[in-house]
Amino acid sequence: MASQITESLAVAASTAVSPDAAAPLATVRSGSGKNDTENANSKEAEVGTSTLSGDPSEDDGQYFHQHIVKDGQQVLISWTKEEERRVVRKADYLFLPIFALMFTWMAIDRTNVSGVLTSTFLRDTGMTRDQANTGVSLLWFGIVLLEIPSNIVLHRIGPHYWIPLQVVVWGVIEVLQMFVRNASGWYAARLFLGLGESGFIPGSLYVLSRWYTQDELASRTTIFFFGPSISAAFGSLISAGALRIEGAGGLFGWQWIFLICGVSTIATGILAFTLVPESPHHTGRLLGGLVPWSGWLSEREADVYVARIIRADPKKGQSSTMSIKFKDITDVLFSWTTWPYLIICLSGLQSVGGLSTWGATIIQSLGFTSIRANLLNAPAPIIASFLGLGLSSLVDRYKRFGYTIGFVAAWTMVGLIALYHLPVTTHASWSFYAAYVVTVSAPSWQPLNVTWLSLNSQTPQKRAIAYAVYIGCSNLGGTYGNQVFRGSDAPLYRRAWSACLALGSVWLATLIVQTALFKWFNRRFAAAVRAADDPAALERDALYTDRHGRKHRYYW
Structure with missing residues (x-):
């Protein structure tokens, strides 16, 4: 059954792990028990939506992680930066x-x-x-x-x-x-x-x-x-x-x-x-699906593609x-x-x-x-x-x-x-x-x-x-x-x-x-966040995070 991504799904943890530990996570299905849920929530609270930092050349051997919904169940997808570049290049060329x-x-x-x-x-x-x-x-x-x-x-x-x-x-x-x-x-x-x-x-x-x-x-x-x-x-x-x-x-x-x-x-x-x-999971549709074809994204590549999109913006779905x-x-x-x-x-x-x-x-x-x-x-x-x-x-x-x-x-x-x-x-x-x-x-x-x-x-x-x-x-x-x-x-x-x-x-x-005007509203937004008792609630309205980690209400 083709994969679907739910727009309400929160971004899962993004952290660097060793290849030996991370590789098996590529197709792990999340359990439905209380412990699994608490662990996932704990990990998300700990690292939020952070991304790997540093020069891209330093990302070798490090993995990104993101949950998607597949066949009605949560699946944790893990991938490397190079793997992400490869699937993006396919979209760029095809x-x-x-x-x-x-x-x-x-x-x-x-x-x-x-x-x-x-x-x-x-x-x-x-x-x-x-x-x-x-x-x-x-x-x-x-x-x-x-x-x-x-x-x-x-x-x-x-x-x-x-x-x-x-x-x-x-x-x-x-x-x-x-x-x-x-x-x-x-x-x-x-x-x-x-x-x-x-x-x-x-x-x-x-x-x-x-x-x-x-x-x-x-x-x-x-x-x-x-x-x-x-x-x-x-x-x-x-x-x-x-x-x-x-x-x-x-x-x-x-x-x-x-x-x-x-x-x-x-x-x-x-x-x-x-x-x-x-969608990325439906690239094999020559002549509207009349001619069978494996598609230009494999199942694994499609999983990586949709996971990276949701990781960057949880509001996006692939329906x-x-x-x-x-x-x-x-x-x-x-x-x-x-x-x-x-x-x-x-x-x-x-x-x-x-x-x-x-x-x-x-x-x-x-x-x-x-x-x-x-x-x-x-x-x-x-x-x-x-x-x-x-x-x-x-x-x-x-x-x-x-x-x-x-x-x-x-x-x-x-x-x-x-x-x-x-x-x-x-x-x-x-x-x-x-x-x-x-x-x-x-x-x-x-x-x-x-x-x-x-x-x-x-x-x-x-x-x-x-x-x-x-x-x-x-x-x-x-x-x-x-x-x-x-x-x-x-x-x-x-x-x-x-x-x-x-x-x-x-x-x-x-x-x-x-x-x-956009610059002025960003300054007001930053002041409101600093003065707020719960800054995280306001920061959810931010659309742009600059290189210094500062959140802005508008791109300008």
Whole structure:
């Protein structure tokens, strides 16, 4: 019978023992007698949730211990640091990449409109630039409509079924866009594409938060966002190639773009259906379990994997379904800590959001051909993605989210100021292009902000809702972020750059206030703990323990 972990189970003792003494504990079942219970309680009271200290190289020969529930009984799992690294590497190579690949094609399906707009699409469909903008906004509106409902369905039937199904559905809709002939068809296609994509990002982020510990989450979330961060580059290269085969098979270049991206997305969804597991104990489910396979985690490795997760955060369970109550939703929506993230999302992302749609068109207006414009649009997102990976490793180590994202905000503001002052003319084409590359090359910060929000959520239910609300706001921002680049404002885009600067200013100001507030509440929390008769009762509300053992109410 497959293992299940109960979310109410307390963290068992974590201590170093000799290999000879610890090895037999790997599969010992805890007894139900009074002495066993008292011994377990005594050991937990003695060492609590402490972890092995010192340099990782000093952990050789030492074991971690954690109880899980297996076949209805408590089982004590013991494992070494090296064994833990091995099972995490398996997830990094076999579990994380499929989610990153799905997200990459989702982002390409959204942003390939940038390449489409450099083709003959507007002329072939009889649309104006502003009508194309409206269709782009409808996609984001469609995503917002079903963001939370989709996330609730995911938790009812399990992400291993719901997420791959979503990918296949929106891949089919992506292909159908090649049959658009007028503005009405364009509006309908983009709206349904958005509806099909609803809930994918928050659902995937929630799954990752259940498979990785707090110390691992920022870098893994950044890897999850890595593909989408460079999707503009991939999309530009796909567009450039598709435009070169204009007329092949009787199709326009923009039709080839939709066809190539849609078929690739469907193939990715089918692959995900074969590989995405229900839990660490259910990794052998090729084609939804139709094809027998031992799985990429053995029974022992699955035990270690779930034990390490519970040891790091006792509130996490490995059940693929979860009950979300209405109170969980209201607690997130009416918490003051949620809103700074949403304001930062609505302003920061959209300060450069319009460039994902109109970047290639703006480059084309500098005097380049459509194919060359798409190629020139590729480098900046790649640079931003690799810089984002570097920042995520720093955040995983030092847990300083506000300072890191503030650095990116300042970078972006400098670039936008340069774009505002440089004219979009052929004479100044390369200087403007250089400023454009610098601006879009600002390190990817969205995964850091999402991780920050996740770590400041107290329960798995609230974390799931927070993801849905945040990503819903991100998509809501897309409804207006693309509208700043209007046809009447071309080619200088003075009003557009002014709007981008205004949004960037709100982003930076909110970030400064948010970070200061979190630090202030942490100081108040520390003072309350020092003055309390029972500090342990208050410390249970702490979400973050720094390297000096000090407990904090919020990550900042």
